[in-house]
Amino acid sequence: MNDHQLLRYSRHILLDEIGIEGQEKLLAAHALVIGAGGLGSPAALYLASAGIGKITLVDHDTVDLTNLQRQVMHTTARVGQPKVASGRAALQAINPEIEIVALAERADAARLAELIGTATVVLDCTDNFTTRHAINRACVDAKVPLVSGAAIRMDGQVAVFDARSGATPCYACLFPPDQQFDEVQCSTMGVFAPLVGIIGTMQAAEALKLVAGIGESLANRLLMLDARTMEWTAIRTTKSSDCPVCSGPSGH
Ligand SMILES: [Zn+2]
Numbered sequence: 511m512n513d514h515q516l517l518r519y520s521r522h523i524l525l526d527e528i529g530i531e532g533q534e535k536l537l538a539a540h541a542l543v544i545g546a547g548g549l550g551s552p553a554a555l556y557l558a559s560a561g562i563g564k565i566t567l568v569d570h571d572t573v574d575l576t577n578l579q580r581q582v583m584h585t586t587a588r589v590g591q592p593k594v595a596s597g598r599a600a601l602q603a604i605n606p607e608i609e610i611v612a613l614a615e616r617a618d619a620a621r622l623a624e625l626i627g628t629a630t631v632v633l634d635c636t637d638n639f640t641t642r643h644a645i646n647r648a649c650v651d652a653k654v655p656l657v658s659g660a661a662i663r664m665d666g667q668v669a670v671f672d673a674r675s676g677a678t679p680c681y682a683c684l685f686p687p688d689q690q691f692d693e694v695q696c697s698t699m700g701v702f703a704p705l706v707g708i709i710g711t712m713q714a715a716e717a718l719k720l721v722a723g724i725g726e727s728l729a730n731r732l733l734m735l736d737a738r739t740m741e742w743t744a745i746r747t748t749k750s751s752d753c754p755v756c757s758g759p760s761g762h
Contacts, residue, residue, distance in 0.1 A: 511537070515607070519561050532722035533561060537608075539721040540564040542625055544617070544645060545635030546593040547571070548706030549659045549713060551583035551600075553633050556714035558601040562721070564609040565601060566625065569593040570616035580703040622648040631717045634658045635710065639685070643755075646681035649673055650756050655720045655727075656681065659713045664702050664737040666709040669747070670716050670728040673756070678729040683750035683757075705737045 511519070511534065522528045522536075541562045543554045546569035557565055573584045573596050581593075588596040594612035601610050617625060626632055626648040634645050634656060642658070649656040655672040658681055671680045712733075719725055732745045751757055 515561075518605075518607070522560065527724045528722055532724065535722050536561050536718065537563040539630040540566065540628060541717055541721075542566045542568070542629035542632045543635055544568045544622075544633065544641070545637065546581075546583065546597040547577065547635065547637070548580040548701065549661060549710040550597070550633070550635035551581045552707045552710035553635055553659070553714045553717070554597060554601055555583055555604065556711060557633075557717060558605045558608060558610070560714070560718055561605065562608065562718075564611070566611040566613060566629070567594040567597045567601075568613045568615065568617050568625065569597075570614060580701060580706045582707065619644045619648065623651065626654050627652045629654055631720050632656045633713050633717055634681075635713065639687075642681060642685075643687045646671065647755050650680050655729075657713045657716045657720070657728075659709045661701055661706045661709045663700055664705065666705050666735040666737065667732060668709050668712045668716070668728060668735075669732045670720070672720070672727060672729040675729065677749065679747045679749040680753060680756040682755040683753045684732060684747055686750075687754060702737050705735070708735065708737075 519533045522533050523530055539562050541557050543550050546567045554565060571593050573589050573591050573593055575589055577584055583600040584596045592614040594614050598610045598612040622644050632649055632654055634642055650673045653673045657670050659668045672678050716728055720727055730747055732747050734743045
């Protein structure tokens, strides 16, 4: 780190948990943020300000006026732009010293596997089960830790799925792919603006902890927030012995 970086990251370096060594791990890391919306905005903003050396944003969508109530990485002036271009502008304005890769595409399973193979940590900031399962499978295959967030109406949840450890559950252990869920998406439903900020910021915190090797991650736990009462519920999660993704003959 040069003198300028020592100043920029001084409040991290002063932390016993991070220090120069931890900050260097952050600077050497590549975070893949899939979804540049309500969760991806705060997550990516904090990863950039904290000095994650390379951030790849993936999102096929463009900025819409209805996004601005909660997707704080975007601005009124950037309505109509690809979300990843708008996001890159926001992240570069905060930290021009890191690399931002903007991919305006809807990544399919093959593309996800390719992208996830190069990542230190993956943040699932998407809003549909099909993509969530594809991201999970690619993370299990590549043994890359996954920080998963979700928020709808007044309810949020956050969890870590760390495939580097064979003992912890994956996303599919908790939400079996063959099970039917009522799919509710922010694109059509209401969502409380700061809720995505709370959950997305927690995703950034967990990603930074995983990269720097700090503390205990949310692997084995699912945290759920009811923003009406601001009450958190932690559920202990376990690996499913018949999970089609991480257990059995084709699993790990
Ligand atoms: Zn599993």
